Structures are given as structure tokens and as C-alpha cells.
Amino acid sequence: MSEIVTFTIDGRRISAEAGQTILAAAQACGIYIPRLCHKDGLTPVGGCRVCTVRVNGRPASACTQPVAAGIVVDNDTEELRSWRRQIVEMLFVEGNHFCMFCEKSGNCELQALAYRFGITAPRYPYLWPKRDVDASHPDIILDRNRCIMCGRCERTSRDLDGKSVFGFVERGIHKTLAVNADARLADTDLDLTDQAVNACPVGAILKKRTAYRTPVGQRQFDREPIGTSVETRAKLTIDGGEPR
């Protein structure tokens, strides 16, 4: 059994296993730290910075930073909420996010974070980049307009599917999601059953012929903010419900 360390998040005492990330330790205690590029089961990379917390006063990404005894973590402060809001707003203006006709709307993690943060409009000017759509694959569509470069598909394909279908080319604002360097999705061995197909937090990778099946009002984030399941699990425990 590994060593147990104790530390605080927003003043609340937390116990965690040494080596656990702050994000995982917080989640186990019912504290939701918002994140986009991290998904349970993947190796964290700390790319999107939405999970930024302050550790002993210094900003760090909670998905990569390991816990340590006695650290003081700030998570739900006005400053950190403001940073997270701004990251999400920048992602909205940097791509082409037309929620009104997007198949992912209601189940989209980017949109859900914006809802959770109460964003009604981004404060930055829209960039309207020209991006490609790859509809060559018989079962899967890749719409780069909606890609936020989180790399979840890349890591899932490589680490879980053992295929490395996706990768990134170029740098900075020119960075785009590539398929086997410079091919079409149809030329890859990507399969409908690959976990990478379900890894996308936004509507960039979608299964064909599955759109708009769930009525508005019953989609994942229509009624409850993203992270609610993490937070209510803790409430059950506090209220004397079933232990985690």
C-alpha cells in the first residue's frame, strides 16, 4: 500500500495516495476541477490549462501535478475561475464553434464548461479561421473547425487503441490535427469501435448517422452542469449514503 499524504484544497483537508495527481485526488473527494484535455484513463499532458490551480501560491495544472504532504491548493477562487473562463472564451473565438447546428451540442465538454462558468459571449474578437472537414471515412467524420487541439484522440489512438491514427502538424495558431501525417481519414485503419472515436470532447470527431438522436432537454449537460456527478457523489458520502 502506498503512502498516504494529507494536504488542503480551498482549506478543506484531503487525504490522497502519494503520486496521485491533484485532479485525481480532488475528484476522489468530490471536488471537481474543470478540465478539457484530460480524460480519465489517459496519460495527462497539462495542455489546455483549464485545470490550473495554485499550489503553494504557484500556478500548476492539476491533471499533471502530483500531490505532496502539506501543500496548500487553491481551486475555486475568483482569480482561477477568471483564468478558466478566459481560456474557454479563447477556445471559442479561435475555432469555428456553431453550436446551433453542431451534432455535439448538449453533450459537448467545451460548451458545458462555458455553461458552468456562465459565459454568455466571449469577450475576444472572433478569428474565423479556414479549416478543413474530412468526411472521407465511411463511418466517422473529422471537422477541424471544432477541434480544440486537446490531443485526446491522439493519445487514445496511440495508447489505448495502439494505432496512432492522429497527430499534430505545424505550430502555434497554424497547428492542426493531422491524420497519418497528411492523409485522409479513410486511408487510415481508424475503426468505428476504436476508443479514439469517443475521446473527442467537442464535435470534431463524430460518428456518422448518429446525430440529433437525443431530444433537447435530455442531453448530457442540458439540466446539470458538467462536474455535477463528481460533486454529488461526495454529497452522498457526507449525507451518510453509500461510500465511494
Added chain:
Amino acid sequence: MSKPRLATCSLAGCFGCHMSILDIDERILELAEVIQFHKSPITDIKTFTEHCRIGLVEGGCANEENVEVLRAFRRNCDILVSMGDCATMGGIPALRNFVEIEECLREAYVDGPSTHNPDGVIPRDIELPLLLDKVRPAHEVVRMDYFLPGCPPSADTIWAAVTALLSESPVDLPYPLVKYD
């Protein structure tokens, strides 16, 4: 004391947000008790003759006429509200932002599959407002005070916002009322 005035307009929009205003159903009678509709498609008043408390703006700016109307709204309304996705982010009209404007006009008036235009004339008349290079959300043209996203924002969203503004309390929409679709 006279009732506060409310103005509405549809710029580069589809009037869907105005349909959503009508979708408040019988509450529109309640609204008519406490406000007076001024310049609006509902009254057909074309120009501002009096100052308004609230202006609801549907649609973004696709041409110079949209810009002119929006600026008139800014001058004549205390509180300006971006109503709907077109006003807050450009919406469907902004899909043309990925195509050069010349190509857009050629497709619409010359090359379109159902177009009959043997002389290849693209309409250009002093009566017609010039298109902007890109469709802009309202807040990239004038300062906007509040944003109601949605395509359209639900009747409950519009009702919650307007009643809050009339009672001079902050517009604090509950979670289910902020939607981008």
C-alpha cells in the same frame, strides 16, 4: 410617470428570436402593462423619436444598414441586449466569413445552379446596402450590455432577462436558461 420604452430589431437574423419573444404567450399582456413598445417590427415604428430603456438586438452585422441601425440603437437605448446567437457570435450568416465576398456574390447571382442571369450582373445600386467583409457579432460594432445566447433564446430566457432589467435587478440567468443552441 410614463412607462419605460422597449425597442427591438432584427439585423442579420432570421426573426426566430422575435418569434421567441412572441412565444412568451399571454405574458406579453403583462409586458404591455409595464412597458411601451417603441421602434420594433411589432409596432412597425421605423425610426427612434424617443429614448428607450431597453433595446433587444437580434442578428449580427452583415451590411452597412445593420451597422447604422445598431448604432442608432446604441444612441437611443440605455441598455442594449444581444439577443440570440447571431447577435452574440454571428450565427448562421457568419458561415460566409470563410468565403471571399466576391465568390459569395458570384455564387448567389451568377454561378448558382438555379440562377438565370445571362448578363452575369451582380446587383449594385445605391439603394442597396453594401455588404461588410465579414459578418460581425453586435458587440464587435458597438458596446453591448447583456447577452442572451441561444438559437433562439427560449421565451423563458427572454422573459427572465426583460423582467430583471425592468425591475432594475441584475440579469442572473439560471443554468437551464443559458444555452447556445
